[in-house]
Amino acid sequence: MSTYTPHTSAEIQAMLDVVGVKSLEQLYQGLESLFVKDMDLPAGKSQQEVARYFENLAAENKVFGSIFLGAGAYQHYIPPVVKSLLSREEFVTAYTPYQAEMSQGILQGIFEFQTMIAELTGMQVSNASLYDGSTALADGILMLGERKKNKVLVSEGIHPRSLEVVKTYLVPQGIQIEKIALDENGRTSLADLKAKLTPDVFAVAVAQPNFFGVIEDAAAIGEAVKAAGAGYIMQVEPFSCAMLKTPFACGADIAVGEGQPLGMPLSFGGPYLGFVGAREKLVRKLTGRIVGKTSDANGNDAYVLTLQAREQHIRREKAASSICSNQALCALTATIYMATAGKTGMKEVASQCVSKAHYLAAEMVKIPGFRLKYSAEFFNEFVTVTDTPADEIIRKCAEKNILAGLKLSGHEILWCATEVNTKADMDQLLAVLKEVK
Amino acid sequence: MKTIFEKSVPGKCAISLAPCDVPAYDLDASLLRETPLNLPEVSEVEVVRHYTALSKRAYGVDDGFYPLGSCTMKYNPKLNEEVAALPGFTGIHPLQCECTVQGALKAMHTLSRKLAAITGMDEVTLQPAAGAHGEYTALQLIRAYHLDRGDTGRDKIIVPDSAHGTNPASAAMNGYTVVNIPSAADGCVDLDALRSAVGPDTAALMLTNPNTVGIFDKNIAKIAQIVHDAGGLLYYDGANLNAIMGTIRPGDMGYDVVHLNLHKTFSTPHGGGGPGSGPVGCKAALAKYLPGPVVTEKDGKYHLTSVGGKSIGCVKTFYGNFLVMLRALAYIEVLGKEGIKLASQLAVLNANYMMARLKDKFPTYSSDICMHEFVVSCDKIKEEIGVTALDFAKAMIDRGMHPPTIYFPLIVHEALMFEPTETESKETLDWACDTVLDLVAEAYKDPAAFKQHPRKMPIGRPDEVTAARKPVLIYKA
Structure with missing residues (x-):
């Protein structure tokens, strides 16, 4: 029996007496016709047994010695302070900070998060987090909605799963989605974009770097979008923001992204972190929680949940979204990570990602039968086309305890390198590739 | 408390990365960020102290009673x-x-x-x-x-x-x-x-x-x-x-x-x-x-x-x-099967026990048996002495408990919605009920002073109107 409830039998009896019923079952009197006949659940176990059960389950998973797979989930070094601080129970076991006076620590943490996201994206405002990078993109597109326009253009360089989520979110709103093709270099085609920028388009969405790792000419896209009078949203990878021209400088109205690289382990896809930065004019259209700075009667700095007139508990069906719980602890993780890495660490990680991915790509194309699919510059991911089937490459790598990149088609693989991949690991991968070629 | 940005000193860094062991590759300058990246520059111990200090300005289930209605704040094993x-x-x-x-x-x-x-x-x-x-x-x-x-x-x-x-x-x-x-x-x-x-x-x-x-x-x-x-x-x-x-x-x-x-x-x-x-x-x-x-x-x-x-x-x-x-x-x-059932039964028992102990002072919205939570109204108290549900919530904070959900559901005026959950002991519930009843007495004794809660927290009641009217959402040096 569980140890999670603290009552003794004598206490239960005393409490039943105060309530005026004879048994626990009698608390449900009058509802007997609804009682469950048979619930298919086994009996409870001790914590010791359950711990062993999970250790066995975990052992049925393979954690690869080196990982060259990204595609929306990235392995990065996580400093020990991040894990240590994140285990503080006050952060872990608190609810949404409704009572500001007893939640200043959480509120200030979110305020710092908002500031860091704004700094990273170059934007002027931000929020307390969204579910993940894909829902953030869907929310961002909806933020740009205009009453008389019903089309959004989405680059084919957007992560396919993000596109799926966007479709799920936009279709019930009667919004049409049209794709913009990539050019032969792997960048969003400016020609195709311009041809499709008709007056019914209210937003254009592009990923930076895109799903194939390619660095987009985001500023040129921004100019075209602005000339057509549409809104511009960029889905960005956070480390790339420390190095590349900011979304704000590229003319974006909104920057969203997946914050998992900022201190969150791979964890089979979640919990991750959606973030959003936006221009000030859009502040009242932001979805989710927002923290603002104010003061108390004595002039002390104070942080509160603010602009709540956008939210479901006040506006109900007129709210900007239904978000209640978001990813607060993940936002705090990213905050602590960025405080730890700081200005130089963020740039150093970005720079190592670029250098390592370029080393790996340069060495791969030296192998006969390997070539790069796209010629455009890339960040930490790139696509190879090989004579050997992708499945065989992935299988051979797995035999050597290496998680290869993502198979995109029969002979195409999307590879990723980060600061975690050492030269020795990469050379070992290259040796395997030489064998299978 | 200062933000992490105000603790920044140029040249500090708390991350310790392996040096890059491949040739550095530089992207074309035309692609690069032109604006400075003003993230904090702090040492490891400063990061640890800053966020530890923030954690002490928060309150979780491990800290104490958290009867936030509709939120089921039970113990997290x-x-x-x-x-x-x-x-x-x-x-x-x-x-x-x-x-x-x-x-x-x-x-x-x-x-x-x-x-x-x-x-x-x-x-x-x-x-x-x-x-x-x-x-x-x-x-x-x-x-x-x-x-x-x-x-x-x-x-x-x-x-x-x-x-x-x-x-x-x-x-x-x-x-x-x-x-x-x-x-x-x-x-x-x-x-x-x-x-x-x-x-x-x-x-x-x-x-x-x-x-x-x-x-x-x-x-x-x-x-x-x-x-x-x-x-x-x-x-x-x-x-x-x-x-x-x-x-x-x-x-x-x-x-x-x-x-x-x-x-x-x-x-x-x-x-x-x-x-x-x-x-x-x-x-x-x-x-x-x-x-x-x-x-x-x-x-x-x-x-x-x-x-x-x-x-x-x-x-x-x-x-x-x-x-x-x-x-x-x-x-x-x-x-397991029995424990799941017992958890809900005890959640209902705890709510009913609290309700039974509080119903003389507050009108409740269920005459006999409630489920896992119950709603009481401060309407009568507000009419008599001007003390509101918000005032009670803020006073509870000073007594070391998280307040219940307030002003919800919308159909009950001056609502306090208590959900004690099954993981609270009889001793905790007795303490919480004694505390709330004591606060009622305190409110009647000096309503004006009662409205000054909380007094023991790092801040008093924040100015939420200014926060929404002139939003400051990011730190600016």
Whole structure:
């Protein structure tokens, strides 16, 4: 029996007496016709047994010695302070900070998060987090909605799963989605974009770097979008923001992204972190929680949940979204990570990602039968086309305890390198590739 | 307290990375960021002290009593944290071959089957990230169901005025028109209002049972019949499931689709506002619309299987908040069939015990037995001495307890909504009741002074009006 409830039998009896019923079952009197006949659940176990059960389950998973797979989930070094601080129970076991006076620590943490996201994206405002990078993109597109326009253009360089989520979110709103093709270099085609920028388009969405790792000419896209009078949203990878021209400088109205690289382990896809930065004019259209700075009667700095007139508990069906719980602890993780890495660490990680991915790509194309699919510059991911089937490459790598990149088609693989991949690991991968070629 | 930005000193850095062991590659200057990156520059010990100090300005379930109504702030078992931190779970990539993640898939499959058993549903998706995200997903299923049958005129969702705000907001996000119907004083559905609201344009009724006043709506069978006879579906808001687990199941009450909050009912921590997890369960007729992929089992092997052409698509990049699912599964494994039932029984007992001890001082909204939570009103006290629900909440903070939910449900004036949960001891409940009763005495003694709470916190009551009127959302040097 569980140890999670603290009552003794004598206490239960005393409490039943105060309530005026004879048994626990009698608390449900009058509802007997609804009682469950048979619930298919086994009996409870001790914590010791359950711990062993999970250790066995975990052992049925393979954690690869080196990982060259990204595609929306990235392995990065996580400093020990991040894990240590994140285990503080006050952060872990608190609810949404409704009572500001007893939640200043959480509120200030979110305020710092908002500031860091704004700094990273170059934007002027931000929020307390969204579910993940894909829902953030869907929310961002909806933020740009205009009453008389019903089309959004989405680059084919957007992560396919993000596109799926966007479709799920936009279709019930009667919004049409049209794709913009990539050019032969792997960048969003400016020609195709311009041809499709008709007056019914209210937003254009592009990923930076895109799903194939390619660095987009985001500023040129921004100019075209602005000339057509549409809104511009960029889905960005956070480390790339420390190095590349900011979304704000590229003319974006909104920057969203997946914050998992900022201190969150791979964890089979979640919990991750959606973030959003936006221009000030859009502040009242932001979805989710927002923290603002104010003061108390004595002039002390104070942080509160603010602009709540956008939210479901006040506006109900007129709210900007239904978000209640978001990813607060993940936002705090990213905050602590960025405080730890700081200005130089963020740039150093970005720079190592670029250098390592370029080393790996340069060495791969030296192998006969390997070539790069796209010629455009890339960040930490790139696509190879090989004579050997992708499945065989992935299988051979797995035999050597290496998680290869993502198979995109029969002979195409999307590879990723980060600061975690050492030269020795990469050379070992290259040796395997030489064998299978 | 200073922000981390104000503690920044140029040249400091707290991360210790291996030097780059490949030749440096420089991107073309035209691609590069031109604006400075003003992130904090602090040492490791300063990061640790700063965020430790922030943690001391927060309050979690481990700190004390947290009777926040509708939020089910039960104790978060430490075992859950331990299993979710196992490297075999945190170190796996969501896109690695399914043959290398059999343990993870087995855990997900097992959890979804157990949640189906607890709710009386046929199929469960674990993909939604939070309760409201689950609502959103469930409404997509409802929409797909009607459209797939060629029933295109169902564009209205009925929501009682006692409902959680997320219900109408999720409906609107799905393009539905929301029809609000009035509730009786005890929050129960007004059957006549429901009968006149339903029709050929009804997609669904969203209803939590027990309702937000903490009363079990005994008319549920009739309600289900009215909605179903009109061709609509019945949606269960799982926020209040903690009242009935193991005794009554939404599926047996006539509900077609349900969302759960693993971060409420199944003991996973709230993290100061997420990550949660909002699985959706449905009856077989809706299964083909579930978001994909789903985990299936065949001959002892687990697979990520796409749902097929009728799926609503997906609502998240990957499969959901996986580490949260593990915590919930650990909880269910420990409790088992009897423990799950007992947890809800004790949640109901605790609420009734508190209500019995407080009802002489506050009018309550359930005359006899409540479920896992109860609502009292400060209306009479406000009339007599001008002290409000907000004042009581702020006074409780000074006594070391988290206040209950205030001003909700909207149908009760000056509402205080207590949900003690089953993990609170009789001693804690006695202390909390003594404290609240003592605060009533304090309020009557000096109402003006009472309105000055809290006094013991790092800040007094913040100026929320200025915060919203002149928003300062980021730190500026």
